[in-house]
Amino acid sequence: MFLQRSAVAIARRAAVAPALRRSLATTAIRRDAVSDPASKKIKTFHEIKTVDDLIGPGAAPGTVPTDLEQSTGLERLEILGKMEGVDIFDMRPLDASRKGTVENPVLVRSAGEEQYAGCTGVPADSHTVIWLGLSKERPVERCPECGSVYKMEYVGPADDHHGHHHHGPEEPKSFANYVKPEYW
Numbered sequence: 001m002f003l004q005r006s007a008v009a010i011a012r013r014a015a016v017a018p019a020l021r022r023s024l025a026t027t028a029i030r031r032d033a034v035s036d037p038a039s040k041k042i043k044t045f046h047e048i049k050t051v052d053d054l055i056g057p058g059a060a061p062g063t064v065p066t067d068l069e070q071s072t073g074l075e076r077l078e079i080l081g082k083m084e085g086v087d088i089f090d091m092r093p094l095d096a097s098r099k100g101t102v103e104n105p106v107l108v109r110s111a112g113e114e115q116y117a118g119c120t121g122v123p124a125d126s127h128t129v130i131w132l133g134l135s136k137e138r139p140v141e142r143c144p145e146c147g148s149v150y151k152m153e154y155v156g157p158a159d160d161h162h163g164h165h166h167h168g169p170e171e172p173k174s175f176a177n178y179v180k181p182e183y184w
Protein backbone atom coordinates (compact mmCIF):
# COMPACT_ATOMS: atom_id res chain seq x y z
CA MET A 1 0.00 0.00 0.00
CA PHE A 2 2.71 2.43 1.08
CA LEU A 3 4.90 1.58 -1.88
CA GLN A 4 2.08 1.89 -4.36
CA ARG A 5 1.07 5.28 -3.03
CA SER A 6 4.63 6.65 -2.99
CA ALA A 7 5.20 5.37 -6.53
CA VAL A 8 2.11 7.23 -7.67
CA ALA A 9 3.33 10.35 -5.87
CA ILE A 10 6.71 10.10 -7.55
CA ALA A 11 5.09 9.67 -10.96
CA ARG A 12 2.82 12.66 -10.34
CA ARG A 13 5.62 14.95 -9.22
CA ALA A 14 7.87 13.69 -12.01
CA ALA A 15 5.30 14.85 -14.54
CA VAL A 16 5.62 18.34 -13.09
CA ALA A 17 9.40 18.64 -12.73
CA PRO A 18 11.81 16.42 -14.72
CA ALA A 19 14.76 17.42 -12.46
CA LEU A 20 12.86 16.22 -9.41
CA ARG A 21 12.17 12.92 -11.14
CA ARG A 22 15.85 12.12 -11.34
CA SER A 23 16.54 12.73 -7.66
CA LEU A 24 13.44 10.88 -6.49
CA ALA A 25 14.14 7.93 -8.75
CA THR A 26 17.66 7.69 -7.34
CA THR A 27 16.31 7.77 -3.81
CA ALA A 28 13.85 5.01 -4.59
CA ILE A 29 16.53 2.78 -6.05
CA ARG A 30 18.88 3.36 -3.15
CA ARG A 31 16.17 2.48 -0.63
CA ASP A 32 15.45 -0.75 -2.49
CA ALA A 33 19.10 -1.71 -2.46
CA VAL A 34 19.19 -1.36 1.33
CA SER A 35 16.07 -3.39 2.00
CA ASP A 36 16.60 -6.03 -0.69
CA PRO A 37 17.57 -9.28 1.10
CA ALA A 38 19.50 -10.48 -1.94
CA SER A 39 21.94 -7.60 -1.49
CA LYS A 40 22.65 -8.73 2.10
CA LYS A 41 24.28 -12.10 2.29
CA ILE A 42 22.76 -14.48 4.83
CA LYS A 43 25.50 -15.59 7.18
CA THR A 44 25.92 -19.34 7.47
CA PHE A 45 26.16 -21.21 10.76
CA HIS A 46 29.96 -21.24 10.68
CA GLU A 47 30.18 -17.52 9.98
CA ILE A 48 28.37 -16.64 13.22
CA LYS A 49 30.91 -15.17 15.64
CA THR A 50 28.99 -12.75 17.88
CA VAL A 51 25.36 -12.05 18.79
CA ASP A 52 25.40 -9.21 16.24
CA ASP A 53 25.65 -11.83 13.49
CA LEU A 54 22.34 -13.29 14.61
CA ILE A 55 20.14 -10.74 12.89
CA GLY A 56 18.36 -11.66 9.68
CA PRO A 57 18.30 -9.41 6.60
CA GLY A 58 14.51 -9.03 6.76
CA ALA A 59 12.06 -9.56 3.94
CA ALA A 60 11.74 -7.58 0.71
CA PRO A 61 8.96 -4.97 0.89
CA GLY A 62 5.58 -6.42 0.02
CA THR A 63 6.54 -10.01 0.81
CA VAL A 64 5.85 -12.21 3.80
CA PRO A 65 9.13 -12.85 5.66
CA THR A 66 10.36 -16.39 6.14
CA ASP A 67 11.91 -17.54 9.42
CA LEU A 68 15.30 -17.50 7.73
CA GLU A 69 14.85 -13.85 6.76
CA GLN A 70 13.50 -12.45 10.00
CA SER A 71 14.46 -14.67 12.93
CA THR A 72 17.04 -13.37 15.39
CA GLY A 73 19.10 -14.62 18.33
CA LEU A 74 18.98 -18.23 19.46
CA GLU A 75 16.10 -19.01 17.09
CA ARG A 76 18.27 -17.89 14.18
CA LEU A 77 21.22 -19.94 15.42
CA GLU A 78 18.96 -22.99 15.66
CA ILE A 79 17.65 -22.54 12.10
CA LEU A 80 21.14 -21.93 10.64
CA GLY A 81 22.40 -24.99 12.53
CA LYS A 82 19.57 -27.20 11.25
CA MET A 83 20.38 -26.13 7.67
CA GLU A 84 23.81 -27.67 8.15
CA GLY A 85 22.66 -30.63 10.22
CA VAL A 86 23.82 -29.23 13.57
CA ASP A 87 21.33 -29.69 16.41
CA ILE A 88 22.44 -26.84 18.70
CA PHE A 89 19.96 -27.64 21.49
CA ASP A 90 20.71 -31.38 21.39
CA MET A 91 17.08 -32.48 21.11
CA ARG A 92 17.87 -36.18 20.95
CA PRO A 93 15.98 -38.30 23.48
CA LEU A 94 17.91 -39.50 26.53
CA ASP A 95 19.60 -42.88 26.48
CA ALA A 96 16.85 -45.41 27.26
CA SER A 97 18.81 -48.48 26.26
CA ARG A 98 19.75 -49.15 29.88
CA LYS A 99 18.69 -48.30 33.39
CA GLY A 100 20.87 -45.65 35.01
CA THR A 101 22.60 -46.62 38.24
CA VAL A 102 24.26 -44.53 40.93
CA GLU A 103 27.66 -45.74 39.65
CA ASN A 104 26.73 -45.25 35.99
CA PRO A 105 23.86 -42.76 35.69
CA VAL A 106 22.20 -41.68 32.46
CA LEU A 107 23.78 -38.30 31.68
CA VAL A 108 21.56 -35.29 30.98
CA ARG A 109 23.40 -32.35 29.41
CA SER A 110 22.28 -28.92 30.56
CA ALA A 111 23.47 -25.39 29.85
CA GLY A 112 21.45 -23.96 32.75
CA GLU A 113 21.24 -24.12 36.51
CA GLU A 114 18.33 -26.54 36.38
CA GLN A 115 17.14 -29.20 33.98
CA TYR A 116 14.01 -31.31 33.96
CA ALA A 117 14.39 -34.81 32.61
CA GLY A 118 11.43 -37.02 31.73
CA CYS A 119 11.82 -40.72 32.49
CA THR A 120 9.60 -43.28 30.74
CA GLY A 121 11.49 -46.36 31.92
CA VAL A 122 13.52 -49.00 30.11
CA PRO A 123 12.73 -49.70 27.32
CA ALA A 124 11.33 -46.24 26.54
CA ASP A 125 7.58 -45.77 27.23
CA SER A 126 7.49 -48.59 29.82
CA HIS A 127 5.78 -46.21 32.23
CA THR A 128 4.11 -42.83 31.93
CA VAL A 129 6.51 -39.91 31.88
CA ILE A 130 7.83 -38.88 35.28
CA TRP A 131 9.62 -35.56 35.47
CA LEU A 132 12.77 -35.37 37.55
CA GLY A 133 14.25 -32.04 38.58
CA LEU A 134 18.02 -31.97 38.28
CA SER A 135 20.12 -28.99 39.28
CA LYS A 136 23.74 -27.94 39.49
CA GLU A 137 23.58 -28.21 43.26
CA ARG A 138 21.81 -31.56 43.24
CA PRO A 139 22.66 -33.22 39.94
CA VAL A 140 21.64 -36.83 40.69
CA GLU A 141 18.02 -37.97 40.79
CA ARG A 142 16.34 -41.36 40.76
CA CYS A 143 13.04 -42.13 39.05
CA PRO A 144 10.54 -43.20 41.74
CA GLU A 145 8.77 -45.49 39.26
CA CYS A 146 11.54 -47.59 37.68
CA GLY A 147 14.60 -46.64 39.74
CA SER A 148 16.66 -45.35 36.83
CA VAL A 149 19.29 -42.82 37.94
CA TYR A 150 19.96 -39.61 36.03
CA LYS A 151 22.77 -37.14 36.44
CA MET A 152 22.93 -33.61 35.14
CA GLU A 153 26.11 -32.78 33.24
CA TYR A 154 26.59 -29.03 33.24
CA VAL A 155 27.81 -27.78 29.86
CA GLY A 156 26.95 -24.09 30.23
CA PRO A 157 29.28 -21.14 30.70
CA ALA A 158 31.80 -21.38 33.51
CA ASP A 159 31.05 -19.68 36.82
CA ASP A 160 32.14 -16.05 36.59
CA HIS A 161 33.29 -16.09 40.24
CA HIS A 162 31.45 -12.86 41.00
CA GLY A 163 30.15 -14.26 44.23
CA HIS A 164 27.59 -16.97 44.71
CA HIS A 165 24.41 -16.39 42.74
CA HIS A 166 21.22 -18.04 43.80
CA HIS A 167 18.70 -18.67 41.08
CA GLY A 168 15.34 -20.17 41.82
CA PRO A 169 14.05 -21.43 45.12
CA GLU A 170 16.43 -22.73 47.71
CA GLU A 171 16.65 -26.48 48.15
CA PRO A 172 14.42 -27.46 51.09
CA LYS A 173 16.14 -29.11 54.01
CA SER A 174 15.33 -32.76 54.43
CA PHE A 175 16.33 -35.55 56.79
CA ALA A 176 19.25 -36.25 54.45
CA ASN A 177 20.79 -32.90 55.43
CA TYR A 178 21.33 -34.19 58.94
CA VAL A 179 22.64 -37.67 58.16
CA LYS A 180 25.44 -38.87 55.90
CA PRO A 181 26.38 -36.50 53.08
CA GLU A 182 26.65 -39.41 50.63
CA TYR A 183 22.87 -39.93 50.98
CA TRP A 184 22.49 -36.94 48.74
Ligand SMILES: [Zn+2]
Pocket: 119, 120, 121, 122, 127, 130, 143, 144, 145, 146, 147, 148
Ligand atom coordinates in the same frame (compact mmCIF):
# COMPACT_ATOMS: atom_id res chain seq x y z
ZN1 LIG B 1 11.47 -44.21 35.25
